[in-house]
Amino acid sequence: VTTSAPKDLATLSPKPLVTPRSVCAGALGFAAAASTVLFAFDPSRAEFYPPCPFHTLTGLYCPGCGTCRALHELLHGHLAEAFGLNPVMVLLIPFLGYMLLPYVAFAVAGKRVPANSIPALWTRFALWAILAYWVLRNVPYYPLDLLAP
Amino acid sequence: MFEDDREDRREERREPPPPRANVPGWLLPVSIVSVLLCLPTGIAAIIYSAQANSKSQAGDTAGASRAAKNAQIWIVVSVVAGILGFLVLLAGG
Numbered sequence: 001v002t003t004s005a006p007k008d009l010a011t012l013s014p015k016p017l018v019t020p021r022s023v024c025a026g027a028l029g030f031a032a033a034a035s036t037v038l039f040a041f042d043p044s045r046a047e048f049y050p051p052c053p054f055h056t057l058t059g060l061y062c063p064g065c066g067t068c069r070a071l072h073e074l075l076h077g078h079l080a081e082a083f084g085l086n087p088v089m090v091l092l093i094p095f096l097g098y099m100l101l102p103y104v105a106f107a108v109a110g111k112r113v114p115a116n117s118i119p120a121l122w123t124r125f126a127l128w129a130i131l132a133y134w135v136l137r138n139v140p141y142y143p144l145d146l147l148a149p
Numbered sequence: 150m151f152e153d154d155r156e157d158r159r160e161e162r163r164e165p166p167p168p169r170a171n172v173p174g175w176l177l178p179v180s181i182v183s184v185l186l187c188l189p190t191g192i193a194a195i196i197y198s199a200q201a202n203s204k205s206q207a208g209d210t211a212g213a214s215r216a217a218k219n220a221q222i223w224i225v226v227s228v229v230a231g232i233l234g235f236l237v238l239l240a241g242g
Contacts, residue, residue, distance in 0.1 A: 053187065067187065096181060124203060
């Protein structure tokens with residue numbers, strides 16, 4: 001739906017404000033701003049971070065619970081603490097970086113880089129792993145309670 | 150001239166490339182990020198992006214495009230719900 005758009009839009013004049021590149025750049029800028037806030041303010045102490053809606057409603061942990069605190073620890077170089085808060089998120093970071101790198105390159109350099117792709121089997125594995133993680137980190141017994149944030 | 154002809158014939162003998170569905174590469178990573186940022190509706194986005202990848206690699210172009218569209222819709226739903234929830238919490242807190 002979107003991959004053929006940049007060429008068409010680039011030939012138009014005047015240049016539209018919302019281009020695929022501006023969307024990529026906006027997302028990158030938002031991520032940079034969010035990282036700065038996360039680095040400066042510890043989510044386990046600051047009060048302005050929104051709580052997880054799922055945890056607020058049900059009292060259970062979702063696959064994302066602990067991400068903000070874990071990213072704060074990661075930004076300060078504390079890998080072990082981050083892993084203790086949300087191990088799956090930490091393990092997924094290299095994969096997310098690999099998949100999103102072409103878009104970062106596009107936002108920065110304005111050059112279209114072919115998207116990275118992974119085998120379909122892996123994507124299905126990621127889905128089931130995250131669903132299993134959702135259940136398992138709510139089991140209150142050792143060693144599964146290590147998965148809770 | 151002759152070079153071109155030979156090139157053409159070689160082109161014919163080559164197998165036709167499999168149909169490529171339009172599945173943007175950012176769908177799956179962005180879906181996963183939305184789940185990791187405490188947006189449980191992102192699970193639906195992951196389901197559809199995984200489906201889009203599977204169908205695209207199985208050659209089901211139409212199905213892959215449909216799944217990719219659904220994934221995009223769920224990503225937008227997650228982001229909008231996240232922003233609304235944040236605003237509600239700001240107003241209530």
